[in-house]
Amino acid sequence: MVAAAGLEGQELELWRGDxxxxxxxxxxxxxxxxxxxxGANGAGKTSLLRVLxxxxxxxxxxxxxxxxxxxxxxxxxxxxxxxxxxRDGLKLDLTATENLRFVLALRTSAADRDIEETLVxxxxxxxxxxxxxxxxxxxxxxxxxxxxxxxxxxLWILDEPFSNLDAEGRAWGHACLARHLERExxxxxxxxxxxDVLAHAMTALEL
Amino acid sequence: xxxxxPAHAFILQVRRDLRLAARRWGEAGNPLVFFIIVITLFPLxxxxxxxxxxxxxxxxxxxxxxLAMLLAQESVFRSDYEDGSLEQLALSPQPLSILVLxxxxxxxxxxxxxxxxxxxxxxxxxxxxxxxTPTLMLGLALGTLLLSLLGAxxxxxxxxxxxxxxxxxxxxxxxxxxxxLLGTQAxxxxxxxxxxxxxxxxxxxxxxxxxxxxxxxxxxxxxxHLE
Numbered sequence: 001m002v003a004a005a006g007l008e009g010q011e012l013e014l015w016r017g018d019x020x021x022x023x024x025x026x027x028x029x030x031x032x033x034x035x036x037x038x039g040a041n042g043a044g045k046t047s048l049l050r051v052l053x054x055x056x057x058x059x060x061x062x063x064x065x066x067x068x069x070x071x072x073x074x075x076x077x078x079x080x081x082x083x084x085x086x087r088d089g090l091k092l093d094l095t096a097t098e099n100l101r102f103v104l105a106l107r108t109s110a111a112d113r114d115i116e117e118t119l120v121x122x123x124x125x126x127x128x129x130x131x132x133x134x135x136x137x138x139x140x141x142x143x144x145x146x147x148x149x150x151x152x153x154x155l156w157i158l159d160e161p162f163s164n165l166d167a168e169g170r171a172w173g174h175a176c177l178a179r180h181l182e183r184e185x186x187x188x189x190x191x192x193x194x195x196d197v198l199a200h201a202m203t204a205l206e207l
Numbered sequence: 208x209x210x211x212x213p214a215h216a217f218i219l220q221v222r223r224d225l226r227l228a229a230r231r232w233g234e235a236g237n238p239l240v241f242f243i244i245v246i247t248l249f250p251l252x253x254x255x256x257x258x259x260x261x262x263x264x265x266x267x268x269x270x271x272x273x274l275a276m277l278l279a280q281e282s283v284f285r286s287d288y289e290d291g292s293l294e295q296l297a298l299s300p301q302p303l304s305i306l307v308l309x310x311x312x313x314x315x316x317x318x319x320x321x322x323x324x325x326x327x328x329x330x331x332x333x334x335x336x337x338x339x340t341p342t343l344m345l346g347l348a349l350g351t352l353l354l355s356l357l358g359a360x361x362x363x364x365x366x367x368x369x370x371x372x373x374x375x376x377x378x379x380x381x382x383x384x385x386x387x388l389l390g391t392q393a394x395x396x397x398x399x400x401x402x403x404x405x406x407x408x409x410x411x412x413x414x415x416x417x418x419x420x421x422x423x424x425x426x427x428x429x430x431x432h433l434e
């Protein structure tokens with residue numbers, strides 16, 4: 001049997017206290033595909049994303065990356081993964097450039113030029129020397145998205161990436177998603193805003 | 208593109224934490240101020256009687272150092288946990304135990320090393336014989352690093368709790384007692400003209416044990432909190 005490329009969840013089940021968030025949940029994300037996880041507040045969208053990241057262990061079932069369980073290849077899987085959570089994961093006392101440089105250097109040697117170019121695209125050209133503390137919530141979110149862009153990771157798992165972004169920011173975010181899919185990237189996303197990119201590559205999952 | 212090696216990741220993490228500390232000087236200085244306050248209070252309370260202070264000096268110096276280190280431990284992982292950076296570190300393609308070890312190393316450079324450098328002055332204030340000062344500094348260098356490693360386990364276990372400081376002290380104190388006893392004994396022996404090699408070697412052995420086990424324990428505790 002040929003191992004399936006991409007991300008696969010098999011019969012996942014997760015409990016929080018005595019409440020079952022989901023059960024027998026199976027999903028697959030192939031290269032070039034986007035999975036939009038939808039559901040009401042508290043339905044377990046974030047929990048599902050964290051299970052897919054390997055941050056939380058599912059009570060039943062398993063998550064496979066390229067056909068191998070992620071628990072057996074944590075470092076390889078995390079090298080292929082860029083995760084954006086509720087919190088931006090930025091140090092407020094460092095500048096946007098310093099923040100990105102550190103996180104990216106843990107993966108590969110990211111060129112400073114790439115970081116600066118991306119910050120210019122983000123409309124943060126003048127702010128790259130300021131501590132993140134001085135940026136607005138929307139600007140911080142953009143820096144956090146830039147981290148995914150620059151990571152060269154094929155799989156993006158994004159939890160409400162467009163929160164705090166204005167209309168222009170969301171348009172830019174959608175363009176990023178579309179470009180990533182064109183390059184055979186994979187995206188799992190939760191968003192209260194409509195996600196309108198390449199309809200044929202998109203599947204929705206209701207929780 | 209090749210992945211950064213764990214050794215490189217270690218250096219990057221130490222540099223980042225030192226840079227962050229440089230931007231917030233006040234916090235890094237707290238334990239040192241605490242150490243100085245305790246040391247200066249003893250001569251005030253006991254009186255400046257030479258023989259009395261000299262007899263108590265090793266114990267006082269080590270208790271003050273131990274408490275200063277415990278006080279500082281709470282903050283090792285706290286800010287990274289609260290702003291989501293720790294989540295990013297845990298999901299990075301680097302072993303979390305290496306990053307934890309790097310954070311402990313950076314924390315020790317900021318708290319333990321200044322304490323060791325200040326020790327001769329504190330020893331002088333308590334009339335510790337001058338020939339015991341090198342032993343005190345060596346013992347404190349080993350001991351503070353050991354306490355940083357042990358404290359990292361406690362800090363990782365209590366990172367999600369508000370006001371986890373007291374709980375951390377209760378968790379870590381039993382583990383920290385051997386360090387206190389060995390350190391005091393070594394300083395005492397040197398002050399009375401004996402060879403302090405025995406307790407110093409014991410400190411080295413405990414340090415090797417803690418350095419090889421504590422990062423894994425702390426990393427596992429952090430992953431539980433991140434679930």
